[in-house]
Amino acid sequence: MSGTGKYFDGKRPVSIPVTWEIQGEYLIIHVVSTGSRLPTWELKKCKQDVDQNTAFVLKNLETEESLEVEGDATAFPKELIKESKISFRMDYFLGITAALILTMFLFFKSIPFISKYVAQLVPYDQEQKLSEHLKLSDLGDIKACSPEKESQAAFDKLMKRLYPLHKDDVPGFIKVEIVKYPVSNALTFPGGRIVIFDDVIINAKSPEELAGVIAHEIGHAKKRHVMQKIVSTLSMAAIFQFIGGDFSSALAIDPSTVLSIGTLAFDRGMETEADQFAYDRLVESKVNPHDVAGFFERLSMNSDKYAILSSHPGDETRIKLFRKKNDVKASPILNAKEWQALKDYCVVKPKPVKPLFKLKAKPKNDPIRSEPQDDLRSRFQFPQRF
Amino acid sequence: MELDTPPQSVSISEKFNYSGSGNELAFLMFKNILLTVLTLGIYGAWARTNMRRYLWGQTSFLGDRATYTGQGKELFKGWCYVSAIYFMFAIGINVLSKFITPFIAILGIPLYMYIYALILYGGTRYRVSKTTWRGIRFGVDKDKAMTREFIILVFKYAFITACTLGLGLPMLIHETRTYLTNKMRFGSAHFRYEANRREFCILCYKGVLLSIITFGFYLPWFHARLIQFRLEKTSIQNASFKVHLQGKDLFVYSLVSFLLGLVTLGLATPWILNWGNKLIINSIELSGEMDFQSIENLASTGEAMADVAAVEYDIDLAF
Numbered sequence: 001m002s003g004t005g006k007y008f009d010g011k012r013p014v015s016i017p018v019t020w021e022i023q024g025e026y027l028i029i030h031v032v033s034t035g036s037r038l039p040t041w042e043l044k045k046c047k048q049d050v051d052q053n054t055a056f057v058l059k060n061l062e063t064e065e066s067l068e069v070e071g072d073a074t075a076f077p078k079e080l081i082k083e084s085k086i087s088f089r090m091d092y093f094l095g096i097t098a099a100l101i102l103t104m105f106l107f108f109k110s111i112p113f114i115s116k117y118v119a120q121l122v123p124y125d126q127e128q129k130l131s132e133h134l135k136l137s138d139l140g141d142i143k144a145c146s147p148e149k150e151s152q153a154a155f156d157k158l159m160k161r162l163y164p165l166h167k168d169d170v171p172g173f174i175k176v177e178i179v180k181y182p183v184s185n186a187l188t189f190p191g192g193r194i195v196i197f198d199d200v201i202i203n204a205k206s207p208e209e210l211a212g213v214i215a216h217e218i219g220h221a222k223k224r225h226v227m228q229k230i231v232s233t234l235s236m237a238a239i240f241q242f243i244g245g246d247f248s249s250a251l252a253i254d255p256s257t258v259l260s261i262g263t264l265a266f267d268r269g270m271e272t273e274a275d276q277f278a279y280d281r282l283v284e285s286k287v288n289p290h291d292v293a294g295f296f297e298r299l300s301m302n303s304d305k306y307a308i309l310s311s312h313p314g315d316e317t318r319i320k321l322f323r324k325k326n327d328v329k330a331s332p333i334l335n336a337k338e339w340q341a342l343k344d345y346c347v348v349k350p351k352p353v354k355p356l357f358k359l360k361a362k363p364k365n366d367p368i369r370s371e372p373q374d375d376l377r378s379r380f381q382f383p384q385r386f
Numbered sequence: 387m388e389l390d391t392p393p394q395s396v397s398i399s400e401k402f403n404y405s406g407s408g409n410e411l412a413f414l415m416f417k418n419i420l421l422t423v424l425t426l427g428i429y430g431a432w433a434r435t436n437m438r439r440y441l442w443g444q445t446s447f448l449g450d451r452a453t454y455t456g457q458g459k460e461l462f463k464g465w466c467y468v469s470a471i472y473f474m475f476a477i478g479i480n481v482l483s484k485f486i487t488p489f490i491a492i493l494g495i496p497l498y499m500y501i502y503a504l505i506l507y508g509g510t511r512y513r514v515s516k517t518t519w520r521g522i523r524f525g526v527d528k529d530k531a532m533t534r535e536f537i538i539l540v541f542k543y544a545f546i547t548a549c550t551l552g553l554g555l556p557m558l559i560h561e562t563r564t565y566l567t568n569k570m571r572f573g574s575a576h577f578r579y580e581a582n583r584r585e586f587c588i589l590c591y592k593g594v595l596l597s598i599i600t601f602g603f604y605l606p607w608f609h610a611r612l613i614q615f616r617l618e619k620t621s622i623q624n625a626s627f628k629v630h631l632q633g634k635d636l637f638v639y640s641l642v643s644f645l646l647g648l649v650t651l652g653l654a655t656p657w658i659l660n661w662g663n664k665l666i667i668n669s670i671e672l673s674g675e676m677d678f679q680s681i682e683n684l685a686s687t688g689e690a691m692a693d694v695a696a697v698e699y700d701i702d703l704a705f
Contacts, residue, residue, distance in 0.1 A: 006450065008521030013573060013678045015450045015520050055443070055451065064683070066521050068450075103424055239426065 001075035007031070007038065010064030020067060022075060027058075029067065041065075043077060107239075111232045112267075119227035124170055124191075127227060131191030136179065143180045145198060145346035154338040155345060158207055161285045161333050162215055174218055180346045184299075186213055188220040190227060198346040204295060207333040207342065211285070212278055212292030212322070219277030225270045272317075279321055288330035293322035395677040398448070398625060404667035406444035408657035414440055415656045431465050432458030434697070442517060445667055455523075456516035456690070464690035496541070501695075503540035507533060508692025510566050515686035522573040525686030526566065536565055556590035557583060567620060573681040581619035589615055606640050607633030617670060625674030631666060639665055 002021040007029060008014070017032040027041040041060050049057035049066055056073030059066045069076075136142045147155070155178070163174045173192040184199040194217040204210040220226065266274070282289045296319050334342065418433035435458040442454035479486070511526040518524065543558035560583050567579035593608030610633040617627040643658040 010521045011683050013520040013522040013681050015448070049453065049455075057453070064521065099424060 003075065004032075004070050006068040006070070008066045008068070010060075010066060018067070020069070027067075038065075039063075041067075108236075111236055112228070112269075115228045115232035115235065118231045119224040122224070122227050122231075124173060127224075128173075128191035130230075131189050131193045134189055134193070136177075136195065141181075145178050145180055146348075147178075147345045148341070148349065150338075150341040151345040154334055154342040157338065158211055158333050158342065159214070161287065162211060162281060163218055165281070165284055169222075174221055176214060176217075178345050186217050188217045188226055190230065192221040194218070194221060201343060201345055203298075206291055207339050208282075208287050208291035209295035210342070211287050211333055212282060212289070212295060215278035215281040215285075216274050218281065219274035220266060220270065222277065223270070223273055225266050225274065228270070229266065275318055275321055279324070283326055283328050286328060286331050287333060288328050289322040289324070289326065291330075293319050296322065395675055395679075397674070398676055399671065399673035400448055401630075401669075401671045402667050403446045404444055404664045405446065406441065406660050406663060408660040411440065411660050412656035428462070431461035431694075434458075434461055438516075441663065444663075447519065447672070450520050453518045454516055455518055456512070456693075460690040461694055464692075464694035467691050468694045499541055499544045500537060502544075503537045504533075505692050505695045506540070506562060507536050507566065508689040509696030510570075512688030512690055512693040514570055515688035519572070522681065522683045523686040524570070524572050525684060526688070527569040527571065532569065536562075539565055553591075556587040559590075560586045563616065571684070572622060573683050575622055575681045578621050579619055580621070581615065586615065603637075606636035609633075610636045613666065621674070622672075623674070623676050623680075625672050625676050628671040628673060629669055630671065631669040635665060635669075 002019065004017065004019050007016040007018040009016075018038070019030045019032060021028045021030075022043070025043050027043055027046070029038040029041070030036065031038065041058075045061050046058050047061060049059040056069040056076070057066055058069065058076070136144075155176075159174075159176060163169055164171055170192075174194065175192060176194045176196060178196045178198055178201065181197040182199055183197050184203055185197045186200055187195045189195065194214065196214065196217075200213055201210055204213070278292075279289050282292065414436060418429070418436060421429040422433050435454070435456055438454040438456060442452045445452045507526075507528065511528055514524045514526050539561055540558070543554060543561050546554035547558050548554075560581065564579050564581065567577050570577045589611060593604065593611065596604040597608055610631045613631055614629040617629050620627050639662060643654075643662070646654040646658060
């Protein structure tokens with residue numbers, strides 16, 4: 001077992017062509033130019049220098065000398081050869097890929113479970129603090145409605161039927177805002193903050209239908225779905241960024257991130273859970289869930305036009321749930337007048353303008369007050385609005 | 387034992403040679419990515435070491451290849467420290483966020499510059515000290531006085547940069563490079579960096595200005611000129627570097643690599659990287675008189691933590 005190579009004495013940067021020979025546990029090196037023999041190396045006291053992938057370099061640990069072997073290094077004891085040259089191994093490739101896929105699968109499957117438990121550990125007040133920094137205006141041209149007294153009273157009455165009902169209903173945790181935005185949708189943000197777009201009220205045919213939508217959103221808030229989403233989305237993003245060596249993922253939790261996550265759809269499981277919650281809450285509130293089923297039936301006919309439907313359970317499943325037989329002794333939430341006031345929640349009623357001079361004859365109908373209402377009615381009438 | 391060695395002082399005029407292969411690099415990168423993802427980032431330290439070993443090992447001069455002697459476990463240890471410090475810092479900022487006013491944030495800038503200086507010095511030192519050629523270690527001199535001197539230098543030119551709204555940045559780059567290169571050595575032979583600060587600043591201002599005017603088309607020429615300037619002002623013993631790299635070469639490389647990256651959705655990266663290494667390394671030449679017999683091997687150490695921090699925070703060590 002012999003060959004050629006380059007010898008480095010570890011003291012000076014000189015490269016000396018040598019021949020080498022393995023004799024038992026020893027390595028004998030001869031200088032090519034002079035034929036002189038260098039001190040013998042004990043192979044046990046040598047190690048392979050770093051993996052070069054293209055050359056086998058043996059280092060004498062006692063003297064810092066090294067030998068770069070030219071050609072095949074298989075003559076050396078196997079325990080000295082730590083790493084092989086780079087070569088494509090199909091079995092390694094397939095094994096690594098399979099392990100990677102399995103790890104990823106388990107990782108993605110376990111994240112929702114873990115986040116469900118982690119979300120429960122976040123105190124309510126911390127969740128509310130997170131919500132305080134959210135600005136809806138960041139989502140687009142969204143304006144909070146300024147309702148008349150009657151509209152607000154009607155809405156408060158509706159909410160009183162839904163929340164709080166139980167001991168674990170933290171008073172003041174749920175805060176519902178109605179905003180003007182031409183999309184039939186409702187969003188739940190951290191800290192029990194629910195945002196209802198006024199199109200939902202306009203398209204609802206009864207207070208019970210609106211109560212159903214709000215109860216559904218309360219379900220998301222009470223079940224901590226938003227926190228679950230925040231935990232799962234951020235932890236996934238953080239882990240992937242961390243793998244890539246970006247430590248800034250530790251600072252990822254800021255209001256804008258939360259806002260963008262808050263606008264993402266809940267998953268199917270969360271929606272089903274919120275539907276079930278809504279059903280139970282309506283029954284407890286003495287509101288007949290059958291009345292809500294009508295709303296979803298109408299939505300199902302226009303499902304492609306409603307943002308609220310995305311990722312929700314199948315229409316049939318959902319309608320079936322709300323149509324479930326019950327023995328609720330329902331009582332109406334609002335009377336007709338109150339419901340009308342609630343429908344006008346976002347209707348802007350201009351303040352009466354003081355006339356510069358008195359008109360001789362007062363018109364029968366005030367065009368300023370009546371026109372916008374009629375106009376909005378017709379414009380937002382279901383389903384033409386979509 | 388004295389060896390019968392080549393003549394003591396030799397006249398050389400030799401180009402560096404990069405012999406890497408795109409296929410090998412692709413397999414190495416693919417394996418690194420897979421294992422890094424599989425181990426949730428832990429393998430990253432070994433992946434980086436593997437890459438450096440490959441790239442260093444493929445670079446040879448006078449027929450002898452360079453060697454990277456750094457180890458994955460060193461970088462991993464550094465990675466753990468950097469992660470721990472970063473997370474503690476992140477938690478500290480969150481906890482103290484109520485008390486952090488813009489004024490206090492401004493006071494944090496000197497702290498940042500201090501850390502930047504330490505990373506730049508330490509990171510360069512680690513990478514250089516883990517490089518050997520013909521069994522001789524490269525190194526960067528460093529002791530407490532030198533570190534203090536370097537930190538003061540960084541503070542001085544960072545202050546000038548801030549006062550001149552960024553115009554002083556080339557000065558900061560030039561001064562730090564001059565300091566570090568002059569502290570750099572191959573065995574016992576020190577490198578010298580003899581560049582004119584004014585000349586470097588003019589080169590940078592001209593490069594930036596022309597790049598803006600030409601919507602970035604001048605950038606390859608600017609980069610080629612920068613590489614040339616930096617290396618051609620560097621010498622060791624009586625030999626100096628020459629760079630036979632032209633702007634048009636880098637332009638073609640940039641254009642083709644951009645298009646290839648786009649068409650292959652990034653899969654061509656290893657081949658692009660390999661081509662780039664070949665283009666630049668093969669264009670470097672060292673010529674002059676070298677007395678190898680007078681060069682002794684010296685001990686070299688470096689802090690892996692600084693190297694990790696330099697990589698994580700994208701601090702260009704330019705070595």
